[in-house]
Amino acid sequence: KNQVEQSPQSLIILEGKNCTLQCNYTVSPFSNLRWYKQDTGRGPVSLTIMTFSENTKSNGRYTATLDADTKQSSLHITASQLSDSASYICVVSDRGSTLGRLYFGRGTQLTVWP
Amino acid sequence: EADIYQTPRYLVIGTGKKITLECSQTMGHDKMYWYQQDPGMELHLIHYSYGVNSTEKGDLSSESTVSRIRTEHFPLTLESARPSHTSQYLCASSSGVNTDTQYFGPGTRLTVL
Numbered sequence: 053k054n055q056v057e058q059s060p061q062s063l064i065i066l067e068g069k070n071c072t073l074q075c076n077y078t079v080s081p082f083s084n085l086r087w088y089k090q091d092t093g094r095g096p097v098s099l100t101i102m103t104f105s106e107n108t109k110s111n112g113r114y115t116a117t118l119d120a121d122t123k124q125s126s127l128h129i130t131a132s133q134l135s136d137s138a139s140y141i142c143v144v145s146d147r148g149s150t151l152g153r154l155y156f157g158r159g160t161q162l163t164v165w166p
Numbered sequence: 167e168a169d170i171y172q173t174p175r176y177l178v179i180g181t182g183k184k185i186t187l188e189c190s191q192t193m194g195h196d197k198m199y200w201y202q203q204d205p206g207m208e209l210h211l212i213h214y215s216y217g218v219n220s221t222e223k224g225d226l227s228s229e230s231t232v233s234r235i236r237t238e239h240f241p242l243t244l245e246s247a248r249p250s251h252t253s254q255y256l257c258a259s260s261s262g263v264n265t266d267t268q269y270f271g272p273g274t275r276l277t278v279l
Contacts, residue, residue: 056208086267095170095256095270096209141209153225154268156208 055079058142058157066165069132073160075125075142083147087116087127090139090159099127099140132164169193172257172271179247180279187242187274189257198240199268201256202226209256215240247278 055078065071077085084103088096100109100116102125108117113130129136139159146153170191179185191198196217201209201224211224215234229251230244240259244251254275258268 093273093275095258095272097270098267101267154211156210158206158208161206 056142056144056155056157058140058160060160061158062161062163064163064165065132067132067134071129071132071162073127073129073140073142073162075127075157077123077125077142077144077155077157079123079144079146079155081147082120082123083145085116085118085125086143086145087114087125088141088143090141092138096141129162132162134164134166137162137164170257170259170269170271172255172274174274175272176275176277178277178279181246181248183247185244185247185276187255187257187276189240189242189271190238191240191259191269191271192238193259193261193269194237195259195261195269196237197260197266198234199258199260200224200230200232200240200242201258202228203254203256203273205254213242247276249278252276252278 057076059074086101087099090096099114102109102118115128118125139161141159142157144155173188198215200213203209210226212226212228213232215221221232230242232242254273256273257271260266260268
């Protein structure tokens with residue numbers, strides 16, 4: 053069973069609008085949570101990373117939040133642009149091994165229309 | 167922009183052929199990884215390496231093999247390709263610090279006919 057669940061599975065918004073993507077996880081013990089952006093046919097690129105003690109982290113128009121108590125995270129995109137069209141993947145790392153194993157969500161496919 | 171490269175980007179090959187997917191990074195990272203990703207699905211770790219001469223199998227069973235003779239190079243080989251191997255293969259590397267970020271290559275889209 054996937055320990056990282058993302059919603060919605062897909063989302064269409066108009067250019068300039070804001071949107072929020074959700075991530076719920078059950079990974080334990082928790083080490084950190086990352087949001088990646090994956091353009092079609094490309095490898096994922098890291099947007100933000102948050103550890104247990106961090107509640108929010110921004111990267112330009114991207115703002116991620118983390119509630120470690122409820123094991124939920126969100127990624128808010130402000131003033132969307134056409135180039136934001138991509139899959140956004142939530143990735144949680146555990147601290148149970150030296151590898152720092154990563155658990156991947158299936159991603160939210162975001163499409164921004166002009 | 168991550169300095170990690172994969173070749174070929176696309177490969178269409180017949181059943182039974184031997185193939186090698188290349189991955190190289192110029193960041194001096196010790197840890198390297200291979201993931202398999204089907205459309206709309208999560209990435210699955212199939213191989214990883216802590217450094218030269220270190221290779222381990224990941225969570226998803228794979229008939230592929232890997233080698234790590236040089237720090238910068240982590241090729242993946244399929245001795246006899248089958249249609250079930252059709253997928254996207256992503257290579258990644260990281261510096262090895264606990265909260266480090268994995269940097270991904272552009273991927274190889276493999277189709278086995």
